Amino acid sequence: MQNLRKKFPVLNQCIYANTASAGLLSEDLMEWRQGHDLDYLIGGSDMKNKGFAHMPEIKKTVGRFFGCQPEHVALVPNFSLGLNLLLEGLSKDKTVLLLENDYPSVNWPFETRNFKREYVTIDANLEEQIHGKVKSGNIDVLALSLVQWVNGVRIDLDFLKQLKKDFPNLIIIADGTQFLGMEPFHFEDSGIDILGASAYKWLLAGYGNGFYLVKEGVMDQFELKGIGNGSVNNDASQRNNISFCKYLEPGHLDSFNFGSLEFALNFLDEIGLEHIQTHLNKLSKKAMDTFNGMGLLESFVLERKQHSTIFNIKGDKALFQKLAAEEVVVSPRGGGIRLSFHFYNTEEEIDAIAKLLKR
Incomplete structure (x- = not known):
């Protein structure tokens, strides 16, 4: 999946954790258009x-x-x-x-x-x-x-x-x-x-x-x-x-x-949806473990046997603005902050977000 990131130039500018709002435009699709x-x-x-x-x-x-x-x-x-x-x-x-x-x-x-x-x-x-x-x-x-x-x-x-x-x-x-x-x-x-x-x-x-x-x-x-x-x-x-x-x-x-x-x-x-699924499962588990360890997730989410790669963490407008200032693209939703990860995201990006949140 690492090589695929090159097709999405916006990833060079930020951590894009906002596919639940809008998926990225690839260079290949832009050329077709x-x-x-x-x-x-x-x-x-x-x-x-x-x-x-x-x-x-x-x-x-x-x-x-x-x-x-x-x-x-x-x-x-x-x-x-x-x-x-x-x-x-x-x-x-x-x-x-x-x-x-x-x-x-x-x-x-x-x-x-x-x-x-x-x-x-x-x-x-x-x-x-x-x-x-x-x-x-x-x-x-x-x-x-x-x-x-x-x-x-x-x-x-x-x-x-x-x-x-x-x-x-x-x-x-x-x-x-x-x-x-x-x-x-x-x-x-x-x-x-x-x-x-x-x-x-x-x-x-x-x-x-x-x-x-x-x-x-x-x-x-x-x-x-x-x-x-x-x-x-x-x-x-x-x-x-x-x-x-x-x-x-x-x-x-x-x-x-x-x-x-x-x-x-x-x-x-x-790419193959099976490969995408495997990668997203890793990201979901990584995000679940990371944000749960920080006490940022709703308790009932942890009780369910399966989850997507969309997470709503505890946070207010001030935290949203701080993340934006650090070039982390997310959305305020439902009284918290929604992060969402696709195949062009990495486990290292989740670690980077967690580091910012701890700060």
């Missing part, structure tokens, strides 16, 4: 038309990378827009189970549409709480982030798979924005029915691109209403023959943004 816009400059509409025609290939790349059939992939600008389009087609008589203090783009769309809702707290017994609520028989939909944006708590994917087996009528909708890109993931083998994500964080694809993966068995639970010329690929004769995922693509799909997504996925594929 420059080439794309140069082609647009000299090719105009001809070049853009070729870009539109390439979208099915991008869906194949997304599907291959995440274990999903290409026709069950929808390309969206971001997770939030996709979820709002989906919920316009979901019956309001559904009762939804949400996590307290989950990412606003997960909870708010259900809340503003006045779905019947129940909540569980994010703690050491998160999975047991979810199972108990679903077992009560009143829950139709479970919607949650796979990794929590404030403190890095991650849901047990094996638990979700078993939950779906135990309650096959439960619709499980997940936000993978803070998870996808950390380790191998196969959608069809998971317990998740609908998985959406923005790709500017751990997938390192820049802003303006994301996707939804949808299992066929859940499609009849929605009557989607989003529609436009993009839904029929500029062919008005297909007005009454629109597939599920094309209702999530009512407008044009930008070749710059979704081409960036394709490039980023191929880049991660070359």
Whole structure:
């Protein structure tokens, strides 16, 4: 992983512990983007038309990378827009189970549409709480982030798979924005029915691109209403023959943004998600041991059997400003300071942060 750091020049200027806010732009992707816009400059509409025609290939790349059939992939600008389009087609008589203090783009769309809702707290017994609520028989939909944006708590994917087996009528909708890109993931083998994500964080694809993966068995639970010329690929004769995922693509799909997504996925594929996972596991353990030893972590985080590489440590605005002054890039979140590490981070950087905190 050390050689890969050279592709991210910002790492020469700071300790970047902020991928949970924004993943870094690589030199390779920047060069691809420059080439794309140069082609647009000299090719105009001809070049853009070729870009539109390439979208099915991008869906194949997304599907291959995440274990999903290409026709069950929808390309969206971001997770939030996709979820709002989906919920316009979901019956309001559904009762939804949400996590307290989950990412606003997960909870708010259900809340503003006045779905019947129940909540569980994010703690050491998160999975047991979810199972108990679903077992009560009143829950139709479970919607949650796979990794929590404030403190890095991650849901047990094996638990979700078993939950779906135990309650096959439960619709499980997940936000993978803070998870996808950390380790191998196969959608069809998971317990998740609908998985959406923005790709500017751990997938390192820049802003303006994301996707939804949808299992066929859940499609009849929605009557989607989003529609436009993009839904029929500029062919008005297909007005009454629109597939599920094309209702999530009512407008044009930008070749710059979704081409960036394709490039980023191929880049991660070359590195190997297994290698990324191994490195991130080391960083997670290192950070857990280091910050726990300093008494900086919430106690319930230590009780969970698995954690991501996102950590929220005790600290105020003054500490945040001191870290910033020392060229450590982090985010104030949830009353503390959030640090997040990707494959371009090192154990030595965690030691350096700990040294600054001790000072």
